Amino acid sequence: MKSGYLDKVKEPGDLKRFSVNELASLSEEIRDFLIDSISKTGGHIGANLGVIELTVALHYVFSMPEDKIIFDTGHQGYTHKLLTNRKELFKTLNQRGGMSRFLTRDESDYDVIDASHAGTAISIASGFALKKALKHTQENVVAVVGDGSLVEGMSAEGLNYIPEVQLPMVVVINDNGMSIPVNVGGIRILFSGKDWQKKSRNHFEGLGYEFFCVEDGHDMESLVTVLKQAQKASRNHAVVVHVKTEKGKGLAIAKNHKYKLHFSMPFDPRTGAGTSPVPAGKTYAVVAGDKLCEVMKQNEDIVIFTPSTPYASGIDHCFECFPERTIDVGMAEQHALGQAAGLAMAGLKPFVCYQSTFMQRAFDQLIHDVAFMNLPVTIMGVRSGFAGYDSSTHHGIYDLSYLRCIPNLKIFYPGTAYELETMIEERGKSPDGPMLILYPYEKVRAEEDQEQPRDKSLKGAQVVHQSRTGYILSVGNSLGTAFKLRKLLASRNVDFGVVNIRWISPLPQEQLLSLMKSVQYVVTLEENVLDGGFGGSIAELISDHEPGCKLLRSGIEKCFVGPGDKDDLCKEVRIDAESILKIMEQRWPDLF
DSSP, rough: OOOSSSGOOGGGGGGGSHHHHHHHHHHHHHHHHHHHHHHOOOBHHHHHHTHHHHHHHHHHHHOOSSEEHHHHHHHHHHHHHHTOGGGGGGGGTSSSTTTOOSTTTOOOOOOOBBBBTOOOHHHHHHHHHHHHHHHHHHOOOEEEEEEEEEGGGGHHHHHHHHHHHHOOOOOEEEEEEESSSBSSSSHHHHTTTTTTHHHHHHHHHHHHHHEESSTTTHHHHHHHHHHHHHHHHTTOEEEEEEEOOOTTTOOOGGTTTTTTSSSBBBTTTTTTTTTOSSSSSBBBHHHHHHHHHHHHHHHEEEEEESSSOOOHHHHHHHHHHOOTTEEOOOOOOHHHHHHHHHHHHTEEEEEEEEEEHHHGGGHHIIIIITTTTTOOOEEOOOOOOBOSSSSSSGGSHHHHHTTTTTTTTTEEEEEEEHHHHHHHHHHHHHSSSSSEEEEEESSSTTTHHSSSSSOSSSSSSSSEOOOSSSSEOOOGGGGHHHHHHHHHHHTTTEEEEEEOOOOEEEEEEEHHHHHHHHSSSSEEEEEEEESSHHHHHHHHHHHHHHOSSSEEEEOOOOSSOSSSSSSHHHTTTSSHHHHHHHHHHHGGGGGO
């Protein structure tokens, strides 16, 4: 590994002393460092390798923290972190309490926003630029848009408005031709082909921007020259700088990789061993993807949509087997659901695969375009519950709260892989109105078939263990905790039954009321915030019908939970079996 230049950079201002040739050498040193470091920890390696020279040049030309450089999305931020004195933090990436995968204001004053979802930087930067225009201040404002996020609805809205009042700012487009997979749609067409520069210029100048271009985004001299021109031009009006980069540059194994190693577990940079972006083993996402592929073989009316998250949804095989009926719409969560609504109205059977955290962006479409018209659209919501070491914003711990209020929307949360497969098969045959199927981003529990007998009907809740004392009512991703809690209670000579709820909406009210009338105590388990969650629906049921039992709701107090391993986070927020037992002892001492 080359050495020397990076250790001289303690803050971005130190770059001002470097020559352009030294900046290029620094970039190569950063590339070597990132490949070595991320191969050991795992992380977003592909996108970051493509933006090294651009980030170095940005910090050379502009002056943070006075100037505002806003990255969209945060997984472009590793070079920025290195240039802002965080080299020693890299060894802690993907560890509890370690360096964030994204950009976060808690980590550095140089991180302007908490950037973990795509499509926000242009609009937020326009707010900084508006302040500059109103107060006649001199700072520069730059939005760095990359990895396909230009097609996000919010990006399009921001791009449309900025020239209206000629806000003094720079929009840098880091164009590597990809989001997570290869870009799709009109923007891809605009930015490709031999005449891409002419088309791009005509497009942005037609919108009202002054346009600059860097054909080789890894040539430091060109970057510095053009960014200085853009800096000067943006004092009075809006500017676009279109920069062509190569995702995964400098890492040979990324060249032919489907996603250019967008994200990877720890890997061997020479052989490529270990480059899977998803947890090893049989996960619920793999189960769902395999079953979707199977039902597509059985029914030619089934079409799958995803907003650029194919590997997280486990549907890579569907793309290979049915490329015409498996559609990546780009990073366009709202459009995905709107197109699915039209397809359903046309008589076909759409499945829409989201990571649940990104499904929030299609909330309006879910209510207005799908539920209101009661259309037979099936939504697959993977990564419900805790989402690992991505940002706090990636946890799917709000799903039940904001979704169970929607009329016509059935919400099914399978307790086992078998139930997940069975419901997908049923929806493939005869979808009736809209349904959301939620499931976690984790391995299938090895003991599922031993703990739970298979129930072919899937009607109502599944009473796994009966009791005359109390019941543990559990959402699917908390069933492991439910069975552990039952054993802990049994060791204290307290008998509790376990109920696999399955149906969040409509709640099987009569069945649950009958169960609650037969016992004195009820505990609800969910990997969701308590406000408006599953436990809240049981509290409402008890309040309205007074079955005569006592209730303990176990869930997450309303907050943003940091990244981390599921078991560690459950302990932190006190929804693990041991913590729940202690709460029960305090709440109900007579039970023991």
